[in-house]
Amino acid sequence: MSAELVSPTDVELRWTAGDPAAAGHVLEFATEPQGRYTILAFLPEDQTAYTHPDLIPNTTFFYRLRPYYGHASAPVEVTLGSGPYPEPEPDWSRPRTIPGGPRGGLPAGTEAAAPADLKATVTQADGVAFGWTDRAADEEGHLLENRPAGRPDYRVVAALDPDVNAVGLITLPEERQASYRVRAFRYGPHSNVVHRTTGGG
Incomplete structure (x- = not known):
């Protein structure tokens, strides 16, 4: 360099x-x-x-x-609408480990260790809550990535600690329709x- x-x-x-x-x-x-x-x-x-x-x-x-x-999860598509919205969980946007979501046992970087079961829930006009299954044992963190409609590539929108498997995101105006995925990485x-x-x- x-x-x-x-x-x-x-x-x-x-x-x-x-x-x-x-x-x-x-x-x-x-x-x-x-x-x-x-x-x-x-x-x-x-x-x-x-x-x-x-x-x-x-x-x-x-x-x-x-x-x-590290390999990324399967993507989920999110389109923000006009409501009504479900009642969000307390601290829905805080990065956290969901109870009952144990740490995985696979080496980070392998395809099998990619996060699974990624789910996205629109919680408010510009908010989306994400949760997934952590299958990696030794990741150094997770990356939440998105690709707004009309853009060719994904970008990192949140860098998270190891073992985190839930986080919320306040979106930008251009992210009202976007694809999301999450990646365990080393x-x-x-x-x-x-x-x-x-x-x-």
Whole structure:
């Protein structure tokens, strides 16, 4: 991976295509050489460039890229309507483990460990509650992905902790009709670390 300062506060990152077996890759950054890395974006496997814009002036940013692996569930289609809506469960939007939804026993990354029985319930004019069966034993998290009508690709809309098997989502206007799926994933090794220091504001 390489990094170039294309303006005083914009960094352009480039890399070569990675493992075609990966589901995608995650771009991370930190502001100290050994600092805690923060996820900047989940990206499709074939994307090879990203611009990190409008950064803090006079600050060094460190970047690395990691592939992630895992198979997605079967998709569900969601169309938001005008109601009436069922009474939502308390904390319906909070990521959680549904009681009676035990952790799976399969290795994350295998096709058999893909989440199963994904269900979507419209809870309000712009809200959807999701639940699924977690079949993976060692996932590093789950990714909820969607593809609004008219868009060719899925994107990550929520990154969740291991063992979570229920979450709610407040949708955007363009997501009133969309396909959703969920993925149990594990990370691969990270790339080389690159850094650039921004200029004055």
